Amino acid sequence: MTSFSAQIQLAQQASQRLEVTCNNCGFNTICFPRGLTQKEVAELDDVVQRRKVLHKGEYLFRAGDPFHGLIAVKSGSAKLTYQDENGNEHILALLLPGELLGFDGFSANVYRCSAQALDTLSYCELPASQITQLCQRIPPLFKEILRHAGDALEAQREQMVFIKKTAEERLASFLLDLSGRYGYRGFSGHEFSIGFTRQELGNYLDLALATVSRTLKQFEKEGWIKLQGKKVTILDSDNLQKLSCCGKKSASA
Amino acid sequence: MTSFSAQIQLAQQASQRLEVTCNNCGFNTICFPRGLTQKEVAELDDVVQRRKVLHKGEYLFRAGDPFHGLIAVKSGSAKLTYQDENGNEHILALLLPGELLGFDGFSANVYRCSAQALDTLSYCELPASQITQLCQRIPPLFKEILRHAGDALEAQREQMVFIKKTAEERLASFLLDLSGRYGYRGFSGHEFSIGFTRQELGNYLDLALATVSRTLKQFEKEGWIKLQGKKVTILDSDNLQKLSCCGKKSASA
DNA sequence: CGGAAACTTGAAACCTTTCAAGAGTCGTGG
DNA sequence: CCACGACTCTTGAAAGGTTTCAAGTTTCCG
Numbered sequence: 001m002t003s004f005s006a007q008i009q010l011a012q013q014a015s016q017r018l019e020v021t022c023n024n025c026g027f028n029t030i031c032f033p034r035g036l037t038q039k040e041v042a043e044l045d046d047v048v049q050r051r052k053v054l055h056k057g058e059y060l061f062r063a064g065d066p067f068h069g070l071i072a073v074k075s076g077s078a079k080l081t082y083q084d085e086n087g088n089e090h091i092l093a094l095l096l097p098g099e100l101l102g103f104d105g106f107s108a109n110v111y112r113c114s115a116q117a118l119d120t121l122s123y124c125e126l127p128a129s130q131i132t133q134l135c136q137r138i139p140p141l142f143k144e145i146l147r148h149a150g151d152a153l154e155a156q157r158e159q160m161v162f163i164k165k166t167a168e169e170r171l172a173s174f175l176l177d178l179s180g181r182y183g184y185r186g187f188s189g190h191e192f193s194i195g196f197t198r199q200e201l202g203n204y205l206d207l208a209l210a211t212v213s214r215t216l217k218q219f220e221k222e223g224w225i226k227l228q229g230k231k232v233t234i235l236d237s238d239n240l241q242k243l244s245c246c247g248k249k250s251a252s253a
Numbered sequence: 254m255t256s257f258s259a260q261i262q263l264a265q266q267a268s269q270r271l272e273v274t275c276n277n278c279g280f281n282t283i284c285f286p287r288g289l290t291q292k293e294v295a296e297l298d299d300v301v302q303r304r305k306v307l308h309k310g311e312y313l314f315r316a317g318d319p320f321h322g323l324i325a326v327k328s329g330s331a332k333l334t335y336q337d338e339n340g341n342e343h344i345l346a347l348l349l350p351g352e353l354l355g356f357d358g359f360s361a362n363v364y365r366c367s368a369q370a371l372d373t374l375s376y377c378e379l380p381a382s383q384i385t386q387l388c389q390r391i392p393p394l395f396k397e398i399l400r401h402a403g404d405a406l407e408a409q410r411e412q413m414v415f416i417k418k419t420a421e422e423r424l425a426s427f428l429l430d431l432s433g434r435y436g437y438r439g440f441s442g443h444e445f446s447i448g449f450t451r452q453e454l455g456n457y458l459d460l461a462l463a464t465v466s467r468t469l470k471q472f473e474k475e476g477w478i479k480l481q482g483k484k485v486t487i488l489d490s491d492n493l494q495k496l497s498c499c500g501k502k503s504a505s506a
Numbered sequence: 507c508g509g510a511a512a513c514t515t516g517a518a519a520c521c522t523t524t525c526a527a528g529a530g531t532c533g534t535g536g
Numbered sequence: 537c538c539a540c541g542a543c544t545c546t547t548g549a550a551a552g553g554t555t556t557c558a559a560g561t562t563t564c565c566g
Contacts, residue, residue: 107403149402150360164459206417
């Protein structure tokens, strides 16, 4: 690899490593402050612990840890995992910049899942200890948190629906979902990284590693996408869309 | 069927049709009031709309309806469903007496799912319009609601884990889950109704109707359970347990 | 009692997994 | 700058679990 292409890659990475304050956050419309007044945002800004950095493989929290707060990913990505009775890891979610996690901690004041950085990751945290009193001082924040908790439910429901599809449909749905989420955050929805390895992706979609590889390659041959390791370029979202909805198998009433 | 056995069946149904006030609710330890003082419970009792009754097939709410409140099932059972882009219905949950639903409404002030009575059902409702102010008057209620929202996430995570298993494991897990939930509410954990038809159960577990029927019958032949239509009697929970965890297939990292 | 709906059961078809070997990629050290 | 080893990814063929299709049985309800 030439140093020139190395620089390009570096620049691409850097473009996803924005660092922001809550007050002037590129994600602020989708993060906590939505629906709050300027003053309330400022007040919130004092409480939120900002811009912590983790390296690949490090944990934001582990299953069993006492619930310490809600987290917003600022840059990089993370996976949410759950270990079953047999010690098998199940990947429940991929978290992109601007997305929130930690809501499962409300249930028993303990995290039930683990959250692990998939690459270098920075994040902000709203400490659990302050949430209650903060919500009393800033009533709209209560609704915001509830809304985000609802979003988390939504996201999981979404996954439960597309885990019932065929391999092709799942992969197509996954790519489109990711594309939409990147786009929603102002990143490119056409060219992005699937933060997962093929193995992890298989785990997430409940497909064998080999099936993921095969199906992805098939998409590439059809001309729907272009692959370069974890980087994906969406070439024909229309056909992916068609595939993701109108595949062969579908659950019925 | 003789009128005698008809009476017996009626009695069994009636035993699951307890009607209670929030203040003196058989479910109060698991419903809203947990963690609240007597006075707060009384205050809550004024606001909660109590003991509405629905017949089989009627809806508690439909996808798209404006969010009108959180609901606690008092007697009977309900299913939570979601319709995908192709109009296919996906069953996301079975709700038993004492269980709560409606949290997905927080996301956008609109229900994203539908909730439908599987048999005659009574329920209470905490109106959405009052939740915010109520939480300000009764701070612990805020935590309670958040806790239950976390529980809803938990339940969905649980399903996502066991949808990745083999047919046998899924059915065994389902039966044990149900058993535990009935037991937790003071009902019999040994003999209960799976509120679903085989069709619905297949939809919920992502199995073909035929596979559900076959596998359930197999359990019966093995002597793990006894079947009488929708009624199940657990005869050997140990072996079911063994089957539900230690089956052949399991996802890996 | 009769018809409709729900359930059971068998056999063939199909998709995905498993197993296995080979190719590619990345980082480290010479 | 290239070589080496480890890890990830690709790809083929066989095995296996579920689905589909279809026919028969049971149950439910008017």
